[in-house]
Amino acid sequence: MRSIKHSSAGHPVPDFRNVGVMLRTLLGVNALAVAAAFVRASGFGDAATQFLSLSAWVQPLLLLNLLVLAAAAPLLLSWPVAFARGSVIGLAALSSVFLADCWRFLGLDGSGDTGLLRAAMFGGLAAGIMLAYFALRARAFSPAIAEARLLALTARIRPHFLFNSLNAVLGLIRSEPRRAETALEELAELFRVLMRDPRELLPLADEIAFCRQYLDLEKLRLGERLRIDWDVRDVPADVAVPPLMLQPLLENAVYHGIEPLAEGGTLQLRFAREGDSLLIELTNPCAAAPQGSGGHHMAIANIRERLDLFYDLEARLDARQEALPDGGCQFCVRIAIPLRRRQP
Structure with missing residues (x-):
């Protein structure tokens, strides 16, 4: 039976069918892309160019992952937390490698195997950071869940x-x-x-x-x-x-x-x-x-x-x-x- 204990706010693994989870994931990953653009840029003007270049790769990858995670959300919520988190990180890393390889096949990326490794690291790291954020948010909501239960009962x-x-x-x-x-x-x-x-x-x-x-x-x-x-x-x-x-x-x-x-x-x-x-x-x-x-x-x-x-x-x-x-x-x-x- 679905309960508040399994909601996106109170569960350590987010429910990717939830609109709030999707929006927070979109904003969070794009914020990471902005940070990566500033790290790679030689100046403020170059940062915008770097971000646009990253966005062309990040946005389709992010939307694809969200669709897959939304479809698999019931399974993720039923699995052990560590296994579910590992699956999300693995999906992000593998899909990043797949997209980078497609770009290399089309001649849009000439970085070779180093680019594939970098793509896997970025995808897995972004997924890990977002999961850590949702886990912290779940812990922050725990007192509110207890308080809401007390109010409802008494x-x-x-x-x-x-x-x-x-x-x-x-x-x-x-x-x-x-x-x-x-x-x-x-x-x-x-x-x-x-x-x-x-x-x-x-x-x-x-x-x-x-x-x-x-x-x-x-x-x-x-x-x-x-x-x-x-x-x-x-x-x-x-x-x-x-x-x-x-x-x-x-x-x-x-x-x-x-x-x-x-x-x-x-x-x-x-x-x-x-x-x-x-x-x-x-x-x-x-x-x-x-x-x-x-x-x-x-x-x-x-x-x-x-x-x-x-x-x-x-x-x-x-x-x-x-x-x-x-x-x-x-x-x-x-x-x-x-x-x-x-x-x-």
């Missing part, structure tokens, strides 16, 4: 939600015992889900079911003041998503948005497929500017950090307050993550 379900839910259930025991029993089962299921490892991705269907249980308990407390509008369009149920991604947002939408309104309001949740991305939108009415609320900021910052740990640059989270034509306002959160199936 900081989201507020104690007064538990007390309010239990009080609401107690009020139903005599009048509606079946409903009270169902509410207690849902409450137990909520806390069972909270005990899961939040680093593991889970199916979207499970996350939606968890959100429904949470909102059912809040509706038990607020009654008709809380209305829910679900809109799920053309989204596979087995799409992998981070756990507890929506619950903090739902909690804030209820406590900071709908509950302060005397007439209550409608909480809108939309799940849609947009190209190769899963789009999630959550909208709730609000009485005052919610961006002044620390709860909103904490929840959004927590989720944004976890999305970055799971998906790097491939995920987006936008939050904004919008004025309505009738003079009211609403708070809207929009999340886009890669549309990937859950793997066993």
